[in-house]
Amino acid sequence: MVEAERGLRLEGVAIALGGQRLVALDTLIRPGETLTVMGPSGSGKSTLLAAITGTLAPAFTLSGRVRLDGVDITHMPTEARRVGILFQDELLFPHLSVGGNLAFGLRPHVRGRAERRARIEEALEAIGLAGFFDRDPATLSGGQRARVALMRMLLSEPCALLLDEAFSKLDATLRGQIRELVFDTARDQGLPVLQVTHDISDAEAAQGRQHLL
Numbered sequence: 001m002v003e004a005e006r007g008l009r010l011e012g013v014a015i016a017l018g019g020q021r022l023v024a025l026d027t028l029i030r031p032g033e034t035l036t037v038m039g040p041s042g043s044g045k046s047t048l049l050a051a052i053t054g055t056l057a058p059a060f061t062l063s064g065r066v067r068l069d070g071v072d073i074t075h076m077p078t079e080a081r082r083v084g085i086l087f088q089d090e091l092l093f094p095h096l097s098v099g100g101n102l103a104f105g106l107r108p109h110v111r112g113r114a115e116r117r118a119r120i121e122e123a124l125e126a127i128g129l130a131g132f133f134d135r136d137p138a139t140l141s142g143g144q145r146a147r148v149a150l151m152r153m154l155l156s157e158p159c160a161l162l163l164d165e166a167f168s169k170l171d172a173t174l175r176g177q178i179r180e181l182v183f184d185t186a187r188d189q190g191l192p193v194l195q196v197t198h199d200i201s202d203a204e205a206a207q208g209r210q211h212l213l
């Protein structure tokens with residue numbers, strides 16, 4: 001039996017807008033590896049990530065294939081893709097507690113109130129926020145919110161991680177800490193990472209390949 005290829009493969013991916021090619025990429029990001037895509041504003045970085053999450057606006061046309069662990073996900077519904085994404089605004093739900101936000105990440109196979117609660121308590125402990133279950137996200141510091149957003153994404157058991165300027169709103173010290181947490185976690189879990197950023201220090205911290213648009 002031939003083993004399925006592991007990692008995130010962009011196979012001749014090209015995205016056009018109004019008949020003009022905007023962005024093209026052909027690469028394999030292996031488990032635990034990070035590819036950093038850099039380019040000027042408007043060069044199509046967020047659009048590239050949208051093609052991978054399945055949220056491309058109708059104005060764009062996509063050609064090529066996106067494969068994740070050997071599975072062609074090019075036309076799969078977003079929620080079926082097992083792709084996690086972090087944005088510069090961590091987008092926690094303001095009407096839910098910290099625990100409620102993490103519960104949103106849990107996959108449906110984690111069943112039963114008690115088991116779900118236990119998984120969330122464990123996750124809070126892992127990010128140094130034990131006892132924060134009932135807290136309102138608005139009362140958290142930027143670094144705490146970033147850790148909750150990362151954990152919510154990890155609880156969804158993604159097979160690849162996308163970073164869209166994920167560290168750009170954090171101050172310098174926090175930026176270094178959260179970045180280290182994200183890249184260490186991705187390496188430990190063997191997740192392929194595609195990050196887009198303006199910031200060369202994000203690219204350096206990833207210790208991976210770089211691609212300029």
Ligand SMILES: Nc1ncnc2c1ncn2[C@@H]1O[C@H](COP(=O)(O)OP(=O)(O)OP(=O)(O)O)[C@@H](O)[C@H]1O
Pocket residue numbers: 017022039040041042043044045046047048057059
């Ligand atoms: N929904 C849309 N409909 C039409 N054009 C769009 C849409 N979204 C983005 N664009 C255009 O597509 C191009 C690429 O946008 P994109 O957001 O991918 O760039 P970017 O490289 O991520 O920029 P930035 O670094 O400023 O975030 C831009 O010219 C933008 O104006």
